[in-house]
Amino acid sequence: MTWLRDIETFLIDLDGTLYRGNEVIEDAPAFIEWLQSSGRRYLYVTNNSSRTPEQVADHLRHLGIPAQTEDVFTSSQVAAEYIKTDGRSGKRVFAVGEGGLYTALTEAGCEVVKEGPADYVVQGIDRDFSYEKLKHASLLIQSGALFISTNVDKALPTEHGLLPGSGSLAAAIRTASGTEPLVMGKPAARMIDFAIERLGVSKDRAVVVGDNLETDILAGVNADVRTVLVLTGFSKEEHIESAEGRPTVVLHSLTDLRRHVEGTEQ
């Protein structure tokens, strides 16, 4: 694991890695402060499509974790970035989502439309989802709009139980329209590739840090970037054997990660 000593850039997941819901993971603030003071780069990379980067940074600071708006990269931003650089001349978007998605699309210069016609249908978590939205999205996709999903997380762990995630809405639109979505967030490589590009760093000296084999780790594997699975959240050590993507390294905590990067792990 001596390669960890050469890592300069950290693409860090949020829920399960830095906090769990409203509870900070104990060594997260010190880990980020150490990244800052030692001159290393980092980006908070989150599938969350409902919040704006500003709201995400607020939440992190509220938990005692240093964060600026520009330190946050959401799946809604990846979608907006994708559309911005995509070949289609039209930028009319029918959006099924919440504030974070609307803000990201608008800031990227997209025209968010309430009816058709549309060049894109972009879907994220939407707690105001309805049959009408499903119908519009499906008809627009059947008419040629490109179907983009910010992320296909099946469920959201909350204090009320596992609530339907963006992936369950994507499943409805996919079934109705007969079309697979282009996925922006983890485990798609796109999110990691865009993050690397945004920071202007080298893949060889970057690492994806997260708690979820199916999203964080698989995204790193798909993007050909090394990964660290921390055992503070969703995935457990016994899940690795059957996982689609295996982490380069498994560590118990962010403090362990720091020790390995510093070379003081003994």
Next chain:
Amino acid sequence: MTWLRDIETFLIDLDGTLYRGNEVIEDAPAFIEWLQSSGRRYLYVTNNSSRTPEQVADHLRHLGIPAQTEDVFTSSQVAAEYIKTDGRSGKRVFAVGEGGLYTALTEAGCEVVKEGPADYVVQGIDRDFSYEKLKHASLLIQSGALFISTNVDKALPTEHGLLPGSGSLAAAIRTASGTEPLVMGKPAARMIDFAIERLGVSKDRAVVVGDNLETDILAGVNADVRTVLVLTGFSKEEHIESAEGRPTVVLHSLTDLRRHVEGTEQ
């Protein structure tokens, strides 16, 4: 095809077989009148879960096709029948659906609840579907309620295009809850088995008549009942080769079917 001469019972699909939307298929009224006058049994077997049998019969009569309420068997009725005879003592049902589903459940003695707890979640087409309903359904299923879907038709052909069908809502609930639904309608064998039981007839002397390989014909195959594919609706002759279930006979029309049953096909 001489076995057709011994057929006494016809389980007949509606859309694509007797009518297309609001347009009757030319020889449908005469075919049904002939079944009646020659003393043969029949049942209209439909995946439609939103209408009551009374509404379906009204629609048929409006098109000139003889129909009584008791001639109609909907996927909502199959769901209600299933719950009635199922082993669970509780009959509390959280329903995601429209009038036809509520009526069928209430008539079968189920207690339709607006919140939990529930013993069953029954889902059909629901043009008032929402994230709230998806959330309730998913949480109740995670708490042990049995997940039943009236039908998993992906889309509904209408004059406005292919609109989202019951199957697209089932996909959302399945993804959110991580649970496969128990499907009531075609292509499940259950609908045909229940229809045979309701009429008290022999499977050997019954036939499923329909226009759709994926629902009507596959249901017959799954229930071990012979099938006639009529080429007046959805499926075309060239689809048969790759179909999961193959029809016993393919005929151009209901008039052709009558000739084969009467033995006057030459």
